[in-house]
Amino acid sequence: MFENLSEKLDKAFKILKGHGSISEINVAQTMKQIRKALLAADVDFKTAKSFTSRVQEKAMGEKVLTAIDPGQLLTKIMKDELANLMGSEQSAISLDGSPTVILIAGLQGSGKTTFSGKLALSLKSKNNKRPLLVACDVYRPAAIDQIGVLAEQVGVDVYQDRENKNPVEIAQAAIKHAKTNGHNVVIIDTAGRLAVDEQMMKEIAAVKSAVNPNETLFVVDAMTGQDAVNTAKSFNERLNFDGVVLTKLDGDTRGGAALTIRSVVDKPIKFIGTSEKMDGLDVFHPERMASRILGMGDVISLVERAQQQFDEEESRRVQKKIAKNQFGFDDFLKQIQQVKKMGNMKDLVGMIPGMGKAMKGVDMDDDAFKGIEAIIHSMTKQERENPKLLNGSRKKRIASGSGTTVVEVNQLIKQFSQMGKMMKMMQGGGAKQMIQMMKGKGGTTGM
Amino acid sequence: MGIFNFFSKDKKEKLDKGLEKTKENVFGKISRAVAGKSTIDELALDDIEEALITSDIGVETTLKIIGKLEERVAKEKYINTAELNDFLKAEISLLLNGGYDEIPKVDGPYVIMVVGVNGVGKTTTIGKLAHQFKQQGKKVVLGAADTFRAAAVDQLVIWADRVGVEIVKQDMGSDPASVCFDTLQSAKASGADVVIIDTAGRLHNNVNLMRELGKIRNVMAKVIPEAPHDVMLVLDASTGQNAIEQAKQFTAATEVSSITLTKLDGTAKGGVVIGISDQFQIPVRYIGVGEGVEDLQVFNKNEFVDSLFN
Structure with missing residues (x-):
């Protein structure tokens, strides 16, 4: 959402990062950059101006000058100020009245x-x-x-x-x-x-x-x-x-x-x-x-959305299957569909800290799963339940049925078996556990 | 405005009225910035910067203009208000690609494909455009290829009735490329202009939907090899700097060949079009100044700039 702005702010902060300590001059320079970034982001002229001067004031007033990591402290000031500007708490709509x-x-x-x-x-x-x-x-x-x-x-x-x-x-x-x-x-x-x-x-x-x-x-x-x-x-x-x-x-x-x-x-x-x-x-x-805006991602949103979409019961069922080594292609398909339900892939990736920048310019297709789905759909019920059945001629049939190649089918089977191993290692948490891992990680990821 | 005799007097007034806010804003502020001063000082430059940026002209373009102004002041040491106006006018004119080409004679119907982000006023613009062409005695056929948005086809049908032109449509949810194919075939068969x-x-950041535009183009070319002759990007004047990104992505996907700037009758300044025209060398063809059938005007660079500074 705010990738471009984050990018510009990154640049602005780089001016600070190069310096061990911070001086009035490089704060002023950074503020100029930040103001430019805000204007390019369509922030109102006056708002941008007052915002940067407020941040500058706070930066000079606080111990930014002597802080060990001035860039980080300035980031914190900016973040607080930004949150302040946008209203510091979430507000719901009133459902009073009848109707x-x-x-x-x-x-x-x-x-x-x-x-x-x-x-x-x-x-x-x-x-x-x-x-x-x-x-x-x-x-x-x-x-x-x-x-x-x-x-x-x-x-x-x-x-x-x-x-x-x-x-x-x-x-x-x-x-x-x-x-x-x-x-x-x-x-x-x-x-x-x-x-x-x-x-x-x-x-x-x-x-x-x-x-x-x-x-x-x-x-x-x-x-x-x-x-x-x-x-x-x-x-x-x-x-x-x-x-x-x-x-x-x-x-x-x-x-x-x-x-x-x-x-x-x-x-x-x-x-x-x-x-x-x-x-x-x-x-x-x-x-x-x-x-x-400050490039820290929106981990909390991602986690909440994931939790909302993941069917608790379904994941318990999958966990059991993994524990018993019965995880088949049908389960895999269900997992993919759950991930897809969470929303646009690009949105999801953008919420992971650091990914917004890394993924810039990369086309993230919502269709990324289409090939995989096609291949699985071309398998028989037995093949989906028992991937070991997949021999050369079956693979050939699946490839022609799904409009892919045997190489792609092999790739999927390989990924699938790797995934199975990984899941087994995690003692059956599936995607949910991965999200939880991310949640833990998100807490410590700063700029 | 004798050169533009297709511009009726009240149309011109409407343009002036629509742009009045812009005029007051840029011109008013700049006059204040230099009034009573013999030179342009830092403070005045700041005010000019503010005036340009609050018109959505954008940081880059503003800095470009101010840079040139500073050069000039450094060279001549003195510039008065009148000179400043002329200078800014000339500089902005240089950045704008305007001008109107009459629809060129082509073999078969001349095909215009109208594209843009949601809510910019594509359908309304098409209604007005159809009216203009009809007034010029041309036979117009509309193709309702927005099969996605709720009631979009109905909306275009109402416009077609209102203006009295033909429309080709299919059910909601059908393949837009197929609608275009039908439209072009029908237009070709009936000898439409x-x-x-x-x-x-x-x-514009939705990869799949942008690809769909490419597909629509390809399908059109099966009926009429040169079609679409014009890909018109509709931009909302109240859009800020994101319009530049829109122009970039739509151009990459469909080779945009003209721009229509809508909703200029509001308080929005539409200044972003200056940077876009400069950067992508796409002419601005029309401006939208209201919801009525007559409220579409041919964009003219000189008039646009004159309206800003006179």
């Missing part, structure tokens, strides 16, 4: 409708709610259809009124509808609007005062440039929103908006969007993001 |  009313607002193309769908899915599956999606974008062609399709995809109800062109009335009617139909959350998706469009800004303010939402969320594209400040300010003045949703963070944007918005409007970032898929919604952790 | 292909928004 809870959530109003979604933002510019055109920021991802409001997609976010609405994701939020509905998340509230339904994680909070056991019965959300109602409301189509209040009466302007953009097919916007009403879009939210209808998403509602169907995530399995929630939608309130649409194609005849009515008044968002205030639609929103009010939707809440009434929710009450009589047992929906405990109402998510109101609105049209995209520019902050300078007086009429449209009046309209959204009217919707807000009519429905009195428990939560008003401002959706903003993570790729937004210097304009983020103006837009966030204007929307905040009009709506006094409760939180920010930062979308499209699966891109390679340097994400300056994340750093800026909280400090400018003093509102927390509550969610981040990380994929076009409906489950691509994550809670924003400022502390983790600060670590990530 | 222009084909505009809508593609799904994709983030």
Whole structure:
């Protein structure tokens, strides 16, 4: 996510690393580099300026000058300051109210409708709610259809009124509808609007005062440039929103908006969007993001995500099999599918400390497993259970069945047997144990 | 603006209005930076830097411009406000590749493939573009190759109806390359002048989706060997420095040949396009200044810069 920024900061810190001790001059030089990096990351001009001068002040005030490792101390100061800037703790959305009313607002193309769908899915599956999606974008062609399709995809109800062109009335009617139909959350998706469009800004303010939402969320594209400040300010003045949703963070944007918005409007970032898929919604952790910017990876996120996706029962079953030496290709296939469920490979790799940089420029394919899967799918049930059966002619058949070569099939068999040995050595922990190993390691990995 | 007679007066006003914020910002700040001063001092340079950077012109391009300004000041020892304006205007003009080419005569339909990240305004731009071509008396066919995003096809169908042009579509989830194949065949058979292909928004760092664009291209070439004649990258004016990366990746994947800059009617400055145009030598063809069918304008470098500094 923040690879580029981390890279630039790395460069800035290198200036310090070369020096055994630190002087006012090289702090100033480093700060200049850092400021440049922040600006290139689309951090607002003023925020970048005040941020660097605050860090510089702290650096000079603290014992950086006499510290054994000035670079490390400066990193700590930066990290604390960054976390501070982005809000020091995670903040959830309010689910008060009966029903809870959530109003979604933002510019055109920021991802409001997609976010609405994701939020509905998340509230339904994680909070056991019965959300109602409301189509209040009466302007953009097919916007009403879009939210209808998403509602169907995530399995929630939608309130649409194609005849009515008044968002205030639609929103009010939707809440009434929710009450009589047992929906405990109402998510109101609105049209995209520019902050300078007086009429449209009046309209959204009217919707807000009519429905009195428990939560008003401002959706903003993570790729937004210097304009983020103006837009966030204007929307905040009009709506006094409760939180920010930062979308499209699966891109390679340097994400300056994340750093800026909280400090400018003093509102927390509550969610981040990380994929076009409906489950691509994550809670924003400022502390983790600060670590990530400084190249420390996001080990905690990785571990949590892994734990969420790994089926406890399944891993116990696999453990037993490994212990009994019965681990077959079918189990291997299941493991691969679990890893895939954890998300985009590139994302996962990026979360491992140090890997973000190492993997830069390397194409990480989500298809990386496709060949392996094809080969396993071309095996018979007996072959999958008992890999020893695989002789020359069977391998030939598998290769032609999976569109690969015998060499590739051999490679997979070799990897598989190595993996089996390794797992046996670990006394049956599988991927989960590896994650735990990583967790332990992550705690001691610094810059 | 006599040279640009295809620019109606109210269109020009809309551009000015859209760019007004940019104008106030850059020009206002720079005037303040040099007002009452006979030379450009450090402080004034800082203010110019701020003005350029807050317009999303970017650190590199800003430093490039300021470097040249410093050279000039060092040489001439004196520069006044008017000279400064002229200087900045000239420098920015040098970086921009603009200009509009009439659609060249080709054998069969002229195919435009529209690409970009999610939410930049591809479909809206296509609707407006189709309208423009239709106004010019051309027969237009749209290809709904965004088969991924919910209701994207419906959205384009509404535009096609509104503008009164033909559209070729398949079901949601079908292969976009196959939609393009159908579109080009149908356009060829019906003797269309222009084909505009809508593609799904994709983030430029998504390897598979970028590859898909290559596949779409190859399939098109099976029907019309030179197609697409134009690969148009749509950029959102409110996007910051990431737009440079977008331009880079899309160019690598599909040989982008033109840029349309959308949402210039907001407070966003769109300054990033200056650096992009400079770095990749891609002309900016159109700008989007509203959601209406008429709100697409031919980009003109001189007008763009004039609107910034006059």
